[in-house]
Amino acid sequence: MPDQTVPAIGRFAYAYEVEIANEGNDEAVQVVSREWRVRDESGFEETISGNGVVGEQPTLAKGETFRYASACVLKRERGSMSGKYTCVFQESRRIVDVVVAPFALTPRERDDVEDDDVEIRNDSSVVEAID
Numbered sequence: 496m497p498d499q500t501v502p503a504i505g506r507f508a509y510a511y512e513v514e515i516a517n518e519g520n521d522e523a524v525q526v527v528s529r530e531w532r533v534r535d536e537s538g539f540e541e542t543i544s545g546n547g548v549v550g551e552q553p554t555l556a557k558g559e560t561f562r563y564a565s566a567c568v569l570k571r572e573r574g575s576m577s578g579k580y581t582c583v584f585q586e587s588r589r590i591v592d593v594v595v596a597p598f599a600l601t602p603r604e605r606d607d608v609e610d611d612d613v614e615i616r617n618d619s620s621v622v623e624a625i626d
Contacts, residue, residue: 496566507535507569509600513548514562515580517555523585525554526561531578533600535571543567554585567600574600 499508517524530544546552553561567576577597583590 499566499568502572505570507572507574507602508566509569509574510564510566511576511598511600512562512564514560515548515553515555516560517557520584521557522587523554523556524582524591525552525585526580526582527552528581529578530581531567531576533567533569533574533576535569535574537571539570548580569600572602576600 496508496510500506515526526548528544528546529548530542532540532542534540548561549563549565551561551563555561575597576595578595580593580595581590582593
């Protein structure tokens, strides 16, 4: 997010988009909390946790998706995020953690090109439910 990034004071803002899908379950599942580990290239790590995502606790029936956008700020130019969502199956009340593999937070390589000329990077992280 170039308009919110100020390298002189160690502020590097990144936007990211997430899509959560209930693809393999016949039972509806609710996302009740999340925990992110945000790490910059110097090794500084911050944990961000709370109820739901972006102020919501979405319930997804089989085949449904929920999309949201958010942002984070690093103290260095590059970093990564990883984490988990805690979900509750609506019928069985089973609780699972869905682990999100690390993904990179990196700046665009060139600022002198139009958005239409920039290749979009799609870092889809594979998630795994852990009972």
